[in-house]
Amino acid sequence: MSWTVKNLSLRFGDVNALTNVNMTITPGNIHAVIGGDGAGKSTLLKVLAGLDLHQTGQIHLPTPENIGFVPASGGIFGDLSVEENMEFVAQAYRLKNWKPRAKMLLKHCALDSFGDRISGQMSGGERRKLAGSMALLPKPGLVILDEVTTGVDPVSRMELWRLITRAASDGAAVVAAMTYLDEAERSATILLLHNGHVLASGRPQDIVAAIQGSIITQDTPTNRSLAWRRGRQWQQWDPNGTPDNTTSITLEDAAIVLELAQERAEERTQEGNPA
Amino acid sequence: MQAMIVKEFRQMRRDRRTVALMAGLPLLLLIVFGYAARFDVTEIDTALLGPGAVEMATTLDPVFNVVTVNELAGADVGQDLLRNSEAGVVFVHTDSGQSMLIDGTELFMAQSALRRVPPGFQPNLLFNPNLDTAKVMVPALIGLVLLFIGTVITSLGVVREREQGTLEQLAVMPLRAVDVIVGKIAPYFVVALLDITIVTLAGLWLFDVPFKGSFPMFALFSLTFIFVVLGLGVAISTVSKSQSEAIQLAIMLLLPQIMLSGMIFPLESMSAEVRWIGYFLPLTWFVIGARGILLKGTDPATLLFPLGILVLMAIVVFGIAVFRFHRDIAPKRSSNPTSPVSAAAVES
Incomplete structure (x- = not known):
């Protein structure tokens, strides 16, 4: 059973937050949603979580009992202790015999000794791990995570990823908005958003392979508008170049090239249609 | 700089x-x-009773505004008129003597009347013979405490949830909208009930405030008033983006209630330009009911009107608050996530 979104569109006033987004979400896989600020990642995830934002399109999703969601804003009740947060989720989802699973989830992210701790007083990473544990407690078929690892220390990130991959290996479909592209590379599929439009979607290696033109590595870029830093050197995109295998292209390179190509296309459109 | x-x-x-x-x-x-803010009452609703009532009307100070004249009635009827707030002062002129009955629960009115006692009349302060301020203030303070709990604390509780972004979390959980709204408000209702019990008992015990009237009527007034103030709190939260905004709005709502409800300054002494505002404030009607029940033992039938006003306010305020909460605050879940959503709109 897979979940689908077809021709999903959504406007906030005059702004197109999402335009004709299509997505297929399959159990047992992690699907990454990436894009810059304001790309529409959080909006898409809210729709997937079941919020009614007056969207249009066809959406085929599980019922609320089968969805776990960690919003970008936190996802925990700061005045409650770790244990009370888990208990609230258990009661809201009408779970029985939930304590062993709660204990296991908290142990996997090193929060098992935090039972009485007020969650609002914990560090950012600890709060995100708790939010992740809360989302996974009801064993949802669809797990939706909005930048769950953003701003989290490397150890906590690793623990969170352990939770996420375990949920996927147990059969859950995971959709996660991400800011770290090294994390996105581990996903089964990627959806790259730009101003609410889908720039690319598919397997990470397919997105990288589909890049038009070539990317060359230089000490000093010859065209700064098409160049970006990579370590001590520069990567520069040549839209008319012939792809070669000498430069290793990462997902980050591919995402940057796709955004540059989109910006160039928008500029050409504006030049062709002066206001 | x-x-x-x-x-x-x-x-x-x-x-x-x-x-x-x-x-x-x-x-x-x-x-x-x-x-x-006027302490001197320049118009006092007055009843004239007994065979000499009509004759007495021509000799009284103009401050006494005669609303009832009954030559057949005596002092007993006079007490009932004061108890049911149909008059502030009653002059009884019978063959056996003359007496002036004054409602002691209206402090400034009573003081104003005492300064104008006609010759030959012996003033008799009823319900609060020593003009004890605490006794008059405690019933009103019960309302003020409830107002504070209801508006400030409730609005902060809801706005905090909004600020922390946890309302979205609640919306995607398998909870019904009614679960979220009632679950959010019910604890404040219980706290307000506890508060009213504690403050009333403390008032009776510490300040010797009497409880002369009907307990069921007092309970009805309190419950209705709690609904009004909880509704105000939720309404504030629907228009406040932050806790500081909620406090600002709550203060703007609290101040007029303190000043214009008759809690401190008598409504009768206010000029007509602002007095009407007082009749739109829930505390005004709670104060009338609480003072009447606790201090005077007012007939429950007489209190049906202020209670009715409070019930009307509760329905309107609470209804608007819940509607706005549902519409503006509680994020909505797609009605049926497994079915097409407005597909026609896309196709067009």
Whole structure:
């Protein structure tokens, strides 16, 4: 059973937050949603979580009992202790015999000794791990995570990823908005958003392979508008170049090239249609 | 320093509610309270009873506004008129003597009447013979405490949830909208019930406030008033984006209730330009009911009107608050996530 979104569109006033987004979400896989600020990642995830934002399109999703969601804003009740947060989720989802699973989830992210701790007083990473544990407690078929690892220390990130991959290996479909592209590379599929439009979607290696033109590595870029830093050197995109295998292209390179190509296309459109 | 001042002015300019508070509110308060804050009562509803009643009407000080004249009635009827707030002062003129009955629960009115006792009349203060301020204030303070709990604490509780973004979390959980709304408000209802019990018992015990009237009627007044104030709290939370905004709004709602409800200044002494505001404030009607029940043992039938007004306010305020909460605050879940959503709109 897979979940689908077809021709999903959504406007906030005059702004197109999402335009004709299509997505297929399959159990047992992690699907990454990436894009810059304001790309529409959080909006898409809210729709997937079941919020009614007056969207249009066809959406085929599980019922609320089968969805776990960690919003970008936190996802925990700061005045409650770790244990009370888990208990609230258990009661809201009408779970029985939930304590062993709660204990296991908290142990996997090193929060098992935090039972009485007020969650609002914990560090950012600890709060995100708790939010992740809360989302996974009801064993949802669809797990939706909005930048769950953003701003989290490397150890906590690793623990969170352990939770996420375990949920996927147990059969859950995971959709996660991400800011770290090294994390996105581990996903089964990627959806790259730009101003609410889908720039690319598919397997990470397919997105990288589909890049038009070539990317060359230089000490000093010859065209700064098409160049970006990579370590001590520069990567520069040549839209008319012939792809070669000498430069290793990462997902980050591919995402940057796709955004540059989109910006160039928008500029050409504006030049062709002066206001 | 210049940079700081410019930054501060820019921030202030964009915070329209604060600008309104700083510029408009002082002027409004000055005008409203200037008209309201009067200690001398210049018009006292008066009843004249007994065979000499008509004759007496021509000899009284103009401050006594005669509303009832009954030549057949005696002192017993006079007490009932005061108990049911149908008059503030009753003159009884019978063959056996003359007496002046004054409602002691209306402090400023009673003091004004005492300064104008006609010759030959012996003043008799009823319900509060020593004109004890505490006894008059405690019933009103019960209402004020409830008002504070209901508006400030409830609105902060809801706005905090909104600020933390956890309302979205609640919306995607398998909870019904009614679960979220009732679950959010019910604890404050219980706290308000506890508060009213504690404050009333403390008032009776510490200040020797009597409880002369009907307990069921007092319970009805309290429950209805709690619904009104909880509704105000939720309504504030629906228009406040932050806790500081909620506090600002709550203060703007609390101040007029303290000044214009008759809790401190008698409604009768306020000029007509602001007195009408008092009749739109829930505390006004709670104070009438609580003072009547506790201090005077007012007939429950007489209190049906103020209770009815409070019930009407509760229905309107609570209804609007829940509607706005449902519409503006509680994020909505797609009605049926497994079915097409407005597919036609896309196709068009």
